[in-house]
Amino acid sequence: MTPRYYFYLSYGHSARLRADDRPDTDYWAGHLFSELSAEVARQVGADRRTPVGYYDDLVEPMTDWKTALAGVLSSSDVFVALYSPGYFNKSWPLRERASFASRYADPAMAERFLLPVLWVPWPSYEHEDEREAALRLARDIPEYGDEGLQAMSRLSLYRREYRTIVRRLAREIVARAAEAPRPAPLAVAIDEVTAEPTGRAEILFTVAVLAPAGRGWNPYRERFPIAEYVANVAERLGQPARVVDRDQGLADGAALVLVDPALAATAAGTDRLRGLARRLPEWASVLLVADDEPGRGARLHAAVADTLVAAGVERGRITLIGDSARLVERMPSIIDQACTAYRKSAPVFLPKGPDPTLPNISGGESSDD
Template sequence: MTSRYYFYLSYGHSVRLRADDRPDTDHWAGQLFNELSAEVAKLVKVDPVTPVGYYDDLVNPMTDWKSTLSGVLSVTDVFVALYSPGYFNKSWPLRERASFTGRFGDAAAAEQFVLPVLWVPWPRWEHEAERAAALRLGARVPEYAEEGLQAMARLAMYRRQYRTVVQRLAKDIVAAAAIAPRPAPPAVAIDEIEIEPARSTEIQFTVGVLAPSRTDRPSGRTAAPYGPTPRSWNPYRGVQKFPVAEYVANVAERLGQPARIADRATDLSHLGDGAALVLIDPWLAGTTAGRQRLRELAERLPAWATVLLVADHEDPEYATRGARLHQAVTATLTAAGVALSRITLIVDIARLVDRLPSIIDTACTVYRKNAPVFLPKGADRALPRIAGGEGSDA
């Protein structure tokens, strides 16, 4: 990591509809980041390849996002927030902002180092203070207030106005960075921040884990992928430094879903509380106790939950036993009534990284379509009747 960044770019991630999709918000945020970096580098007279800014697309997928970004925010002078309806409806960007502003002790001190941008307009009566602050950047550029900077980036007819706003933003970054405190106070760890979005569209996302621990792995299985608990399991230890369940939970949170990890029988009983994705190590089927855990899972698995069998085809033991065991897992689950269409096999970390956002989005969509609707206590369960018609007194 560099010793200092002039700015950090924060935005609300889009939902991916396909594994190979890169949604508009993510694409145009990336373009703005590159153009803004070039402008800042020019103003401070450094080589264009010198990192002057950061945004979370630069985080290596194999690392812990929360830890990395907490470190980045600790050495960043200015926080650039791309405000949109999605920004305020997701906890992840709000937690990034709170992590940064928490460095300064009070809101007034932090305000001069937070530069808001009207990225996508929203109704005037919502988040009025944030809207007024974001509009200051586009003074005398009417298209900015009407369309927002993302639309200006997309449309060639606004290219001149877009460049004006980007150059103005770069100058504001450099000016604010010049008075940033030295040494920079550390950011509050993102893990320690709990924020309720202004109008939450989030649902609880549970990452279930069924894997052996180091002490109860199958006979002859290497201990390297395992730890003291099932949630410590890391099948891709050669390229990823932290457990696969932590990685999945991080991705879910970046997509706007509060995530928790469940790896004990008591925790797994809460899979029905929201969207659920269950990660299974095929080696679980290598012991009698493991096969029993699979049967118990199948009995309590809600109809909307997705199952992901995760293995590493480069593991020398996969070819000899792992492939057969993943078939045993599938057979156990389907025999207990879990549809084959709900079970996905991933045996390559690159494929996991590529497909995971769409898998998470699909799991949330399936939950919204299939989860039971609970009436409030005391609600009338009788369906309403329409007055009038034959036999009516109306």
């Protein structure tokens, strides 16, 4: 049974540039979550070891984020939204917010239990209602409106003001949680709500599976299919994602093909690998996902890589993941690299029709004479 939480913290994730990287947004959101949890626990007299809040970084890796968060959002009294340009440019945090709001038929009730925070400022002419709502938390502290709470959390110069806002936010959480309905209404699952980001990513991220068991294949014996996990990570990073069997639709956007190295153990599997190499767009990447059995992945990886390279796939586009911990660690950077490769290599389609007449330096139309 999911415990009751005083608050859920929502923010826009950032892509990692390296496997060991943790972007500022993610780090400082986690820092705020820890301090806010401690302050809420202090105000309600709870043991500091008792969880009073939740955010999606706490979801167990290699599990179904969407299902897990549906339960958490149903049992969280207050939704704390860290508003920033990235929050409105990504569908994942907006869907978290929509999922929480779905608990209430009356929009005013949903608004009552939503606490927006100005995390990173944006131009005042964009999202004016959300900006105004976020400023209410600390309108009397000029640094909050000028810098946002993320910058204040990083700079010792603003430490006193930052602590004041955290205590104030905790008081609001505790007060509104006391008014939350019991039993708590259920939230609609994240994948069942829609929320259009203002800067919607144009690149579709396709996760393809090449394995004997198809898209439900799971080398780490977890309950959640690995392909669905990869798609979830992409969505958290703001990338629209889908899962397909084999190599369907790889030319439609950024693509990552998950390959079971066991295919190299049979003649039929080797033929499938050669077929993949023939149809693989030049920007698509291949990820060989070996299971945790010692030695097996390394043996078959060489055979798979040699087959693909012989069929024309550059070795630099092939990566081996040998265990689930490494997969979790590297997946954000692998997704970001796949999207970057698509932006660099994908074909550009010019508009159809005759070339437009170009202006000359005098401002008139150019002539062929």
